[in-house]
Structure formats: structure tokens, C-alpha cells
Amino acid sequence: MGTKFLEGNFAPVSREHTITELAVTGHIPDFLDGRYLRNGPNPLSEVDPAAYHWFMGDGMVHGVRLRDGKAEWYRNRWVRNPAVSATLAGEDASRFCGLDALGANTNVIGHAGKTLALIEAGAPIYELTEELDTVGRCDFDGTLPGGYTAHPKRDPRTGELHAVSYSFGMGNKVQYSVIDAQGRARRTVDVEVTGSPMMHDFSLTEKHVVFYDLPVTFNADMAVAASVPGALRAPAKLVLSAMVGKVRVPDPVTAMMSRKLGANGGLPYRWNPRYPARIGVMPREGGNGDVRWFEVEPCYVFHPLNAYDDGDAIVLDVVRHPKMFDTELHGPDEGGPTLDRWTVDLTAGKVLEERLDDRGQEFPRVDERLVGRRHRYGYSMSADGGATPGGSLFKHDFSTGSRQERAFGGGRQPGEFVFVPSHADAAEDDGVLMGFVFDPASQRSDLTLLDAGTLETVAAIHLPDRVPNGFHGNWVESV
Template sequence: MGNKFLEGNFAPVSREHTITELAVTGRIPDFLDGRYLRNGPNPLSEVDPAAYHWFMGDGMVHGVRLRDGKAEWYRNRWVRNPAVTAVLEGEGPSRFCGLDALGANTNVIGHAGKTLALVEAGAPIYELTDELDTTGVCDFDGTLRGGYTAHPKRDPRTGELHAVSYFFGMGNKVQYSVIDAGGRARRTVDIEVTGSPMMHDFSLTERHVIFYDLPVTFNAEMAVAAGVPSALRTPAKLVLSAMVGKVRVPDPMTAMMARKIGANGGLPYRWDPKYPARIGVMPREGGNGDVRWFDVEPCYVFHPLNAYDDGDSVVLDVVRHARMFDRELHGPGEDNPTLDRWTVDLVAGKVLEERLDDRGQEFPRVDERLVGRRHRFGYTMSADGGANPGGSLFKHDFHTGSRQERAFGAGRQPGEFVFVPCHDDAAEDDGVLIGFVFDPATRRSDLTLLDAGTMETVAAIHLPDRVPNGFHGNWVPTTP
């Protein structure tokens, strides 16, 4: 049985590189001093195509160091959790499973002088060196134990990281946290939700935190089937069904079930048509009792583009999937995701849902200086079914309602692009867009720099290998 998430540019690469001589076409702007980093799944060991889910592969971080108009190096490194380390050291993967085997494969950020490889759903996150070698698990100096999230939001005013984390072992709760600019948790709040949803991302405004409680939920039957012997599946499923969504799962039960969910097996979350679709709005300094819930049409949102307050309303620009993990169980692929705007009227108590662009797209990004604030521009990657990359990058102008498309031609496939301003006070699209572009003809990738205003190529840094289709990246500037 084939699996498209192991084929083409979804297939893993087999080598780690350290390359200090990189060919460049064009001119790298002098204001770029830092690293472009991107994370994604890259299974180290052979996996079963019939069972493999794209979200479950071992994490691999790719990075390019830019300084003084030069590309100083390209590196790619597996994130060395215990399972990856055992394989690389020749010990084999069999003695590690569950959360210790789940790769930090989804995002990579810089915060408080550290480089952090991120994942969600209770698995550990890892600290890396500047050269992308793994130093160990990060728990924010012991102030936030357990799992974190793949999508923290940095408040551009305070430098704090706001986040919402989920894990099936938390039952019907998710956790809102704030990590200060020094890298320590200063606030955590448990928020009650309907059951045990996959809350991949959230939104932040200057006054509010927004939760997406949507109908992709922990599926006890899938979790049990991932590794429980057939004779024990019925009692195990009953135990999980009774506990998830009602009470917090005790640590021994959590550990037992984590061991049963294989490192590269099926993801135990699935579309649940009976689960209500709603969004919660909480004041930033509020608690569980302050959350107001608003119904929306059934759908799923992996990634909001941005959000902001507008008088007595909250405006949410999101990439909306009509459903997720219903028929396609190896990765996103149910339909073409659309760019929508949800306006939450806090006075009337309802949500206005509008379609901004019906062309398939994903991986939305915004100028990070405007997180939680009104934005004009946003950038998305064309996508077929939510995973297969198209050949274009979209630039949305929310003031004019127009969309600019940059095609890369000849079957080339762009990944997520991020915006970097040319200086701290630059205009919203005065800078460059940075992302990897895969060329199937050469089987290699370029780190491509575009002028954000014109969408024309500024420079292309040619890598010696391809960067597989992955998830999220960020520009991490050099700190003094």
C-alpha cells in the first residue's frame, strides 16, 4: 500500500550535512544577520506505509546562516530524542516508544537566547545549539513541565511567548501559558473544553486569547489499535473513553497509553461529527470562568493567520478546512482549505463567517511585529487538499481585498515563507520573504529570498540536497 506522505518530496532525506561553501544567485541583503530555520518530519528508521502518519515522523531541523551578505553555512540535523539517539548510535529503536519516541518535528523558534524544536500533544520539546545539535529537553528552567505546543505567539510589545497546549492525558482541558522574555513560565491556566480536541494553534490579540475547540478529537479506538493486543482492546478502549473528557488521566495510565502509541504509527485523532465546533474568547488576564464560547459551522483550523481587536469585536483570519482526518488518515488531504474571516461580535454574542479566498492554501504567515494587531498583508502557500504544495506563494492585501500570486515555475514547490523587515521600523511589506523552494528536476532545494513588496527574487541560495516538505520555520536574528 502506498502512502503519498512517504513519496516525492515528502520522502525523508538520509544524510546530515554541514556545508560551508554555498552557491548563491543574486544578492543577499546586508541587513540579514541570523539563521533561517525550518522543522519537519524525517523518519530515521523504516516505517510501515500503511500506518505512517505525516505528523509522526522524527524531527529534522534545516538551517542556513546569513551574515554580511553571505550564506555562511547550511546544516540539517535530526532532533535527538532518545529513540533517534539510539538508532544513530546503533542500539536500535525497539526499547523506546510512546512520548519518548515522538519527534519534536513541527516548529523551531528562538527565545531567551535558546533555539527550541517544538511539537505538541504532550511530547517533549528540545533545545538546540546555534549549530542545531541537540542539548536536551527544555522545560523552561523547570517552570513548565510536560508538553508544550508547536505554535506559541510572541507578543511584539513584551517579548513574552503565549501558548495553548493540549494532550489527551489532560482530559477535557487545555493549558494556556505565558513564558516571559527570560524563558520562564510566569502564568498557566487550565481551560475546560468539550472533550479532548487537537488544538493545534490558537489566536492572540492585544486584549484576548482565542481557543479553537473543533471536531478533530482524540480517538480511543485508534489509539488502542496502534499497539494494544487484540484481546485487551475492548477494556482498554472503555477505560480511555471513560476517562478522556471527564477527568484527568492519572500519570500511570497516561504513561501506559503513551507507550502504546507508536513513534511513527497512526495519529490517534480523527474527525468527530458529533463534537460541537466553537471558539472561546478569554481576556488575557482572565481564567476558565471568563471564557465566552461562540458556535461556528463545523470545520477544522490548523493555522490562524492573525487576529486583532476591533472595538467590541474580535477579528480572526484563519485557514479553514471543511473537515479533517475523516477519509484521509495519513495526513491533511480532505479538501482545499480556504482563507476565511471570522468576526466575533462580543455584544451580540455571535460570529460572522466570511470567505476571503476560496483557492486552496495553507501555512499562513504575517509580519511578526503585528501579531495580535491589525495587519494589512498576509502570506500563504498554495496547497491541494491541505498538504500537497502547489507552485505559488500568495500575498493577500486585506485593505484592498486583492491577492498577488508568485509562481515559481517548472514544477517547483515552495514551502512556508516568513517575512523579515529590513529594519525595526520598516513598513509592513518593506523587507524580504524567506522560504525553501524544491526543484523536482534537480532534486535539490534553494533557500529563496523575495522582495516582499514586488515578490521578485532577490537571491537564491543553492543547497546540496533537498529539504523535504515539512512544517514551520522562522527567522532567528543574531542577538548581541
């Protein structure tokens, strides 16, 4: 039994490159001084296609350095967690399993002068050098142990990182945290949820934190089947059930089981139709007792586009999947994800759910200067079923309700695109959109720069290899 998540441009690349001579078509704007970085799964060792889940592959960060109108280098590097380091050194990496074996494969950001490769679910995150070599694990100078998230949000006013983290080991709690501009946690809040959900992302407004408590939850059966011999599965299930809040067990037992999870197995989260779908709203300086919960129709949200306060309401623009990990257990593919708007009426205690665009799409992004504030534009990638890239980039205008589409043609597949303004005070679409585009004909990828206003190509930086379908990238400006 194969999986499309190991075929085509989902397949891993086998080489690390350091390229300082890059061909460029078009003109790289002079205002770009920094690195475009993107993370994604790239299994180093051979994996079992029947068991492999796209989210579980070893992390590989790709980066292009732009300065003075030139592309100075392209590099791609595996994130060196213990298992990857052992494999590259020719050692037996099988002793590494569980959370320590999960590669930081989901996002990559710059914060407080550091480059950070991110993942969720309590697994370690890693600091990288400017050139993308691995420095080591990051716990924000010891101020935030226990893992982080793939989706922090930077407050454009303070420069602080806000985040919501989850892990099956946390039971029925998730943790909201604020990392200050110097890179240390200044505030954490544990928030009780219904069970043990996969809370991939959250939303931030100027006044509120929004939690998505949705019916994809930790599944003890899957975790045990992936990692525990048959005779031990019944006691192992009891331990895992205890870890998600049913029974208290000693910490050493919890640690032992977490080491066993994930050994060449699938993601232990699955659609749970018995779990209530709801969103929680907490004042930014509030605590667990201040969270208000609002029911929504059952669905799953990996990625909100943005959120903002609007009088006595909160507006949430989200990519909504009808369900997730129900029949397809190798990656997201449960029907077309749509762009929806949820308006939380704080006075009436209800959520109005509207469909903004029914075309399949994912990886929504907004001008980062407007995180938590009212936005006019948003960008997304066309997607079939949930993860397979389509051939287009969408630009949504929320003031007119219109959508522009940029098709790349020739079977080319764009990944997530990010917006970079032409200067600090530039208008909301005055700048460039940048992202990797894969060309199946040449089996190579370009870092493509588009004019954010017109969606016309400004420049294409031609890479020597392809960048496999992955997750999230960011522009990290030089300081």
C-alpha cells in the same frame, strides 16, 4: 497500501550535512544577520506506509546562516530524542514508544537565547545549539512540565511567548501559558473544553486569547489499534476513555498507556461529527470562568493568519479546512483549505463567517511585529487538498482585498515563507520573504529570498540536497 506522504518530496532524506561553501544567485541583503530555520518530519527508520501519518515522523531541523551578505553554512540535523539517538547509535530503539518517541518535528523558534524544536500533544520539546545539535529536553527551567505546543505567539510589545497546549492525558482541558522574555513560565491557566480536541493553534490579540475547540478529537479506537495487542484492546480502550475525562484512573496507569501510544502507528485524532464546533474568547488576564464560547460551522483550523481587536469585535483571519482526518488518515487532504475571516461580535454573541479567498492555501504568515494587531498584508502557500504544495506564493492585501501571486514554475514547490523587515521600523512589506523552494528537476532545494513588495527574487542560496516538505520555519535574528 502506500501513501503520498512518503513519496516525492515528502520522502525523507538520509544524510545530515554541514556545508560551508554555498553557491548563491543574486544578492543577499546586508541587513540579514541570523539563521533561517525550518522543522519537519523525516523518518529515520523504515516505517509502515499503511500506518504512517505525516505528523509522526522524526524531527529534522534545516538551517542556513546569513551574515554580511553571505551564506555561511547550511546544516540539517535530526532532533535527538531517545529513540533517534538509539537508532543512530545502532541500538534497538523499539523500547522507546509513546510520547517519548514522538520527534519534535513541527516548528523551531528562538527564545531567551535558546533555539527550541517544538511539537504539540504533550510530547517533549528540545533545545538545540546554534549549530542545531541537540542539547536536551526543555521544560522552561522546570516551570512548565508536561509538554508545550508547536505554535506559541510572541507578543511584540513584551517579547513574551503566549501559547495554548493540549494532550489527550489532560482530558477535557487545554492549558494557556505565558513564558516571559527570560524563558520561564509566569502564568498558566487550565481551560475546560468540550472533550479532547486536537487544538493545533490559537489566536492572540492585544486584549484576548482565542481557543479553537473544533471537531478533530482524540480517538481511543485508533490509539489502541496502533499500539495494543487484540486481546488487550477492550481494557485499553477503557483506560484511554478515562484519560479523556470520562473516568478517573490512577496516574501510573495513564503513564503506562501514554508510553504505548504512537509505536509505529498513526495519529490518534480523527474527525468527530458529533463534537460541537466553537471558538472561545478569554481576556488575557482572565481565567476559565471568563471564557465566552461562540458556535461556528463545523470545520477545522490548523493555522490562523492573525487576529486583532476591533472595537467590540475580534477579527480572526484563518485558513479553514472543511473537515480533517475523516477519510484521509495519513495527513491533511480533505478538500481545499480556504482563507476565511471570522468576526466575533462580542455584543451580539455571534460570529460572522466570510470567505476571503477560495483558492487552496495553507501555512499563512504575517509580519511578526503585528501579531495580535491590525495587519494589512498576509502570506500563504498554494496547496492542493490540504498539504501537497502548489507552485505559488500568495500575498494578500487586506485593505484592498487583492491578491498577488508569485508562481515559481517548472514544477517547483515552495514551502512556508516568513517575512523579515529591512529594519526595525520598516513598513509592513519593506523587507524580504524567505523560504525553501524544491526543484524536482535537480532534486535540490534553494533558500529563496523575495522582495516582499514586488515578490521578485532577490537571492537564491543553493543547497546540496532537497529539504522535504515539512512544517514551520522562522528567522532567528542574531543578538
